[in-house]
Amino acid sequence: MAQNRVSRRSALLIATIASFLTPFMSSSVAVALPQMGAQFHADAVTLSWVSTSYLLAAAMCMVPIGRIADIFGRKRLLALGLGVFALSTILSASSVSAGMLIGCRAIEGMGGAMIAGTGMAILISVYPPQERGRVLGINAAATYTGLSLGPVLGGLITEHLGWRAVFLGIMPLAILAILLLAFRLPGEWAEARDEDFDMTGAVVYGLALLTIMLGFSRLPALLGFVLLVVGLAALGGFVAWEARTRHPLLSVHLFRDNTVFAMSNLAALLNYSATFAVTFMMSLYLQYIKALSPQQAGLVLVAQPLVQALFSPLAGRLSDRLEPRVVASAGMGLNVLGLLLLVLLGHDTSLPFIIASLLLLGFGFALFSSPNTNAVMSSVEKRLYGVASGTLGTMRVVGQMFSMGTVMLVFSLYIGRTEITSEVFGSFVGSARIVFATFAGLCTLGVFASLARGRVKRVQAAE
Secondary structure (H helix, E strand, O other), rough: EEEEEEHHHHHHHHHHHHHHHHHHHHHHHHHHHHHHHHHOOOOOHHHHHHHHHHHHHHHHHHHHHHHHHHEEEEEEEEHHHHHHHHHHHHHHOOOOOOHHHHHHHHOOOHHHHHHHHHHHHHHHOOOOHHHHHHHHHHHHHHHHHHHHHHHHHHHHHHHHHHHHHHOOHHHHHHHHHHHHHHHHHOOOOOOOOOOOOHHHHHHHHHHHHHHHHHHHHOOOOOOHHHHHHHHHHHHHHHHHHHHHHOOOOHHHHHHHHOHHHHHHHHHHHHHHHHHHHHHHHHHHHHHHHHHOOOOOHHHHHHHHHHHHHHHHHHHHHHHHHHHHHHHHHHHHHHHHHHHHHOOOOOOOOOOOHHHHHHHHHHHHHHHHHHHHHEEEEEEEEOHHHHHHHHHHHHHHHHHHHHHHHHHHHHHHHHOOOOOOOOHHHHHHHHHHHHHHHHHHHHHHHHHHHOOOOOOOHHHHHHO
């Protein structure tokens, strides 16, 4: 029993560090983007790819990684992911061109997929059902702490040391997590070790996402529409293949037969599609339109993730007592309101109004995230924890990817491939309003998906 307690604490500490690293890096990079753009003379669409390349690589790898972890061991994959993530940050800091930086960020996304697809599954493996909401709330708080500190520290570092230093700040934590994993967490978790890995499905899935995202970036050109159609057809082929293969990469029957699992994942997809690019857009808005420094912009942007970090543990505990759909749906409703407020952005919008909108979004996201995760992970049997974790992570990263894709599409239509200068400030503000209005519509759909998931406790009882 004592050994179990040690393993649980170690798993929670490792997962907490891992959950902090990737969002800290993402939010730090968002604040540093204008400085990167100035050094590499990158246009708005290219700047979008610095964030999108990470998300695209992570999305392509997340489901395969979850399946590989179930077969070969979650601890082993987490250690590899931490190593790849740390190495790729060093390479990113050494970039000599925008293209090299985008490529290094893609490698970083692969490491991030290994971390996200295994850390949560290990937590679920070692903690009993009655404690999952609490530890998932702590895990979510670590994520939002990373998001909170990223803009502040990232802005401070960028302003005084340059954008390259942003990538090196996570190295001590990454090394600490690797050491803890090696020496403080005994055992391994691989409940599906006797099953085969679906390589065909993994290749088709990855190519489908890549083609869809490239299509987004090429719109409204004819090539963009062609790539989108090919990508969607490949995605349909992937679903058909998974439905009939013996050991699927993604258990399609979970979506068909498990309403809680299906609707909770759909709610996550819509929520992340509607909220992720807010930080990206607001970072550009605050530095270009409001003429704030990176450090000042970071202090404004911290409002949203700080509230998320403070209230996520409470939301996790609430989901242990109440139906997760009640808490999560209320959170998505608040997100709709926050996004509608941002539709009103203009050149003269006051900072208190902006901060209030971000605070509302942060509170809404805190209420949504850990209860929704609790619903997903509690709706499947133990041998599918890795797949469920990877699937939820995929919904998150694909949602984030489409969030950035929406921004890229709007930028392409209203700004074009040009640097963001005073001549296009008006077009930028108009683009921001269109983006936030689109996000509010997506989030509204997410509220209905969240409400439609049904009762988690009924599914657990049935198992």
